[in-house]
Amino acid sequence: MMPAGHYLFLSLALFLIGVIGVVSRRNVIVVLMSIELILNAVNINLVAFSRLFGDVSGQVFALFIIADAAAEAAVGLGIIIAFFRNRETVLADEMDLLKW
Amino acid sequence: MLNSIIFYVFASVAILSAALMVTRRNAMHSAVFLITTLLATAGIFLQLRAEFLFIAQVILYVGGIMVLFIFVIMLVSLDTAVHQMQFARRKWVVLFIALALGFEVGFALWSTRGMPGHGLPVQMAAPADKLPPNSEALAGTLFHSYLLPFEIASVLLLVAMVGAVVMAKKRT
Amino acid sequence: MSPTTQALLTFLQTWWVEIVSGVIIVAVVPLIAGYIVLVERKLMADMQARLGPMRVGPHGLLQPIADAVKLLIKEDIIPDNADKVIFWLAPVISMTAALTAMGAIAFGPWFQVARDINVGLLFVLGVSSLGFLGMLLGGWASNSHYSLIGALRSTAQLVSYETAGGLAIVSGLLLAGTLKIRAIVNAQSNYGVWFVFLAPVAFFTYLVASIAETNRAPFDLPEAESELVAGYMTEYSGFRWALYFLGEYANMIVVGSVAATLFLGGWLRPFPNVHWLNWLDWLPALFTVVVGVYCVLRAGKQPVAIQTWFMWAVAFGCFAAAILLAAPMFITRLSAAQAGIHGAFWFLLKVGGYIYVFMWLRFTLPRYRFDQLMRLGWYILIPLAIVNVFAVGVAMILETEYGWNRWLALIVTTVFTLGAALFLVRVNDKHAEDAVSAPAATTDSYVE
Numbered sequence: 001m002m003p004a005g006h007y008l009f010l011s012l013a014l015f016l017i018g019v020i021g022v023v024s025r026r027n028v029i030v031v032l033m034s035i036e037l038i039l040n041a042v043n044i045n046l047v048a049f050s051r052l053f054g055d056v057s058g059q060v061f062a063l064f065i066i067a068d069a070a071a072e073a074a075v076g077l078g079i080i081i082a083f084f085r086n087r088e089t090v091l092a093d094e095m096d097l098l099k100w
Numbered sequence: 101m102l103n104s105i106i107f108y109v110f111a112s113v114a115i116l117s118a119a120l121m122v123t124r125r126n127a128m129h130s131a132v133f134l135i136t137t138l139l140a141t142a143g144i145f146l147q148l149r150a151e152f153l154f155i156a157q158v159i160l161y162v163g164g165i166m167v168l169f170i171f172v173i174m175l176v177s178l179d180t181a182v183h184q185m186q187f188a189r190r191k192w193v194v195l196f197i198a199l200a201l202g203f204e205v206g207f208a209l210w211s212t213r214g215m216p217g218h219g220l221p222v223q224m225a226a227p228a229d230k231l232p233p234n235s236e237a238l239a240g241t242l243f244h245s246y247l248l249p250f251e252i253a254s255v256l257l258l259v260a261m262v263g264a265v266v267m268a269k270k271r272t
Numbered sequence: 273m274s275p276t277t278q279a280l281l282t283f284l285q286t287w288w289v290e291i292v293s294g295v296i297i298v299a300v301v302p303l304i305a306g307y308i309v310l311v312e313r314k315l316m317a318d319m320q321a322r323l324g325p326m327r328v329g330p331h332g333l334l335q336p337i338a339d340a341v342k343l344l345i346k347e348d349i350i351p352d353n354a355d356k357v358i359f360w361l362a363p364v365i366s367m368t369a370a371l372t373a374m375g376a377i378a379f380g381p382w383f384q385v386a387r388d389i390n391v392g393l394l395f396v397l398g399v400s401s402l403g404f405l406g407m408l409l410g411g412w413a414s415n416s417h418y419s420l421i422g423a424l425r426s427t428a429q430l431v432s433y434e435t436a437g438g439l440a441i442v443s444g445l446l447l448a449g450t451l452k453i454r455a456i457v458n459a460q461s462n463y464g465v466w467f468v469f470l471a472p473v474a475f476f477t478y479l480v481a482s483i484a485e486t487n488r489a490p491f492d493l494p495e496a497e498s499e500l501v502a503g504y505m506t507e508y509s510g511f512r513w514a515l516y517f518l519g520e521y522a523n524m525i526v527v528g529s530v531a532a533t534l535f536l537g538g539w540l541r542p543f544p545n546v547h548w549l550n551w552l553d554w555l556p557a558l559f560t561v562v563v564g565v566y567c568v569l570r571a572g573k574q575p576v577a578i579q580t581w582f583m584w585a586v587a588f589g590c591f592a593a594a595i596l597l598a599a600p601m602f603i604t605r606l607s608a609a610q611a612g613i614h615g616a617f618w619f620l621l622k623v624g625g626y627i628y629v630f631m632w633l634r635f636t637l638p639r640y641r642f643d644q645l646m647r648l649g650w651y652i653l654i655p656l657a658i659v660n661v662f663a664v665g666v667a668m669i670l671e672t673e674y675g676w677n678r679w680l681a682l683i684v685t686t687v688f689t690l691g692a693a694l695f696l697v698r699v700n701d702k703h704a705e706d707a708v709s710a711p712a713a714t715t716d717s718y719v720e
Contacts, residue, residue, distance in 0.1 A: 003213075005212070006111070009205075009209055010111045012201075013115050013118075013202065014141075016201060017121075019198055020191075020198050023194040024187050024188050025188070029169065030121075033121065036138075037121070037134065037137065040138065043145075043153075050148075050150070051148045056237045056241045059150050059152070059234075060241050060245075063242070066153075067253050067256070067257060070160055071256055071259075071260030071261075073165045074264040075263050078263065080172060080176065090176050132409070135405065151390045154391075155395050158398040159397065159398040159401060163404065167404060170405075171408075171424065234391075235390050235391055235451055
């Protein structure tokens with residue numbers, strides 16, 4: 001196994017790229033994909049430390065995160081489809097029905 | 101040495117395709133780059149000897165979630181050339197914040213590169229051939245210590261399935 | 273010697289078998305897939321009372337080579353607004369996924385590329401599910417309505433039946449107790465009987481699910497010519513189409529290998545532990561000798577000299593294979609090799625039989641309509657597979673905790689599962705009647 005710092009840095013880099021994607025993209029689908037990227041970064045961290053400590057609970061946690069990400073992606077995409085049917089747009093700027 | 105080569109290859113592929121994913125104009129290209137990022141992450145899991153998680157990532161994330169994403173992109177894809185501005189106005193702010201945070205943690209990791217374990221309270225990792233078989237160990241822990249979260253996760257998936265179907269159904 | 277060269281040499285020393293096997297798989301499997309196409313055409317002809325390809329080579333044996341040359345020199349057409357990178361990438365993904373999945377399969381106790389990784393069977397399933405991305409991206413990148421609808425339908429079908437097939441495999445895995453490929457076959461050797469006799473419903477569920485997963489008839493609506501003009505493959509021509517096609521046939525080999533490993537005993541001969549049936553070990557050699565003798569008898573009746581020589585060459589090859597198969601039984605020094613060589617033969621025979629059943633069903637059954645197909649997958653096969661997992665689990669508990677006889681427990685639970693299957697079919701027939709009589713149309717909700 002490489003020194004732990006390498007995995008930390010990789011996880012950080014993916015996390016930050018995901019954050020940039022979430023905050024700055026207009027297309028809602030790309031925002032959802034960046035959220036998946038953030039969850040993956042956390043997974044890498046968990047698995048790296050699970051290997052370092054010799055405790056397999058980290059991998060169990062990562063498995064739950066993957067299951068949870070699947071559920072969240074499904075519901076999020078369902079919402080996008082429902083919204084698209086009404087408003088014909090997937091840009092976050094144009095989803096402003098609740099604005100006064 | 102093979103270990104570090106594999107790590108560097110997969111890590112660079114992951115970071116590069118993540119960066120490309122966030123900057124593509126076409127949502128389908130972003131999806132393809134996310135697929136390569138996820139496969140590279142699966143490779144990192146394999147390098148960490150987490151074999152079950154490697155294949156779970158491939159089956160669930162790439163074979164499940166990304167297929168779902170690509171379906172939705174196909175159904176809602178509009179003419180992308182119309183939308184010239186794909187980044188919101190606040191992209192410079194978040195870029196600055198991300199770079200600052202990255203520099204901060206990177207500096208912390210760099211300045212502790214001589215200390216064992218980067219100053220974190222860790223032990224040495226077990227050598228690879230002394231690890232117990234991964235699927236059996238994972239299954240043992242999952243079904244002995246984490247049985248309740250497992251059941252809750254299955255209820256969660258059921259709820260999500262029903263919710264997604266209800267949400268995406270056509271109101272006839 | 274510099275440390276990098278040293279490291280490279282140690283790498284090659286430890287991994288040369290896997291590298292060579294990988295190269296052999298990538299080089300040989302497309303050729304074998306081509307010959308499976310020839311076998312299919314000959315079988316189709318036989319079942320339709322005609323002869324099939326006979327011109328190119330003796331009995332049409334060189335037809336795949338002619339087909340390959342034709343596809344390679346065809347014009348490569350790319351649609352106008354197609355996304356060029358993804359258009360190029362999609363067949364590559366399809367083919368790569370199928371070939372990578374072959375890496376983890378053990379064709380015998382010796383031949384396996386991936387050194388028995390911990391999650392062997394799941395690796396094969398997971399990587400072959402990457403092939404769906406190939407067809408999805410290909411359909412989208414073609415920038416054509418037929419391709420898009422075909423890709424969406426195809427992927428929806430594949431995802432549904434992958435669930436059913438996976439659950440059927442779980443039933444078999446309950447009996448095996450492990451995911452490693454060699455350990456699964458060793459478990460069948462320990463049980464003394466193939467898992468198909470212990471969990472027959474799981475085997476047939478996996479058979480149906482794998483037919484749907486490889487887009488074969490009767491589930492080939494997405495690629496049938498009268499329906500969507502080859503679906504996601506419509507705009508692909510020449511070598512790209514050949515890659516898709518080869519990926520589909522390589523996928524057939526992969527699902528056949530999974531079924532052979534998990535249900536049909538892998539590389540074990542029939543009745544592996546029964547000693548008075550040891551004369552079955554002569555069957556491989558006998559089989560190849562019979563084929564060789566047939567070739568010799570037909571060689572004299574060929575019209576052209578080169579075809580006569582070709583038949584003699586094939587006969588010679590058969591006799592050489594027969595000697596190879598019989599050698600470990602005569603020469604005691606080679607008796608350790610018997611398991612390896614005979615194992616490969618039995619494995620390939622079982623995979624061949626499985627693919628023969630695929631082809632047989634293709635030429636016999638009519639095609640399913642798409643909503644019938646989805647109904648079969650979601651309403652019948654997935655509940656049946658879940659009930660089967662439950663039943664096999666109950667049978668194993670009855671055997672270990674309550675001391676029942678293994679066969680009695682399994683027969684009782686199999687009868688229960690068959691009853692559940694009958695119930696599901698009857699409920700669905702009633703639903704189908706109600707749906708037909710009701711005025712509401714079933715909309716295809718994948719296309720808005």
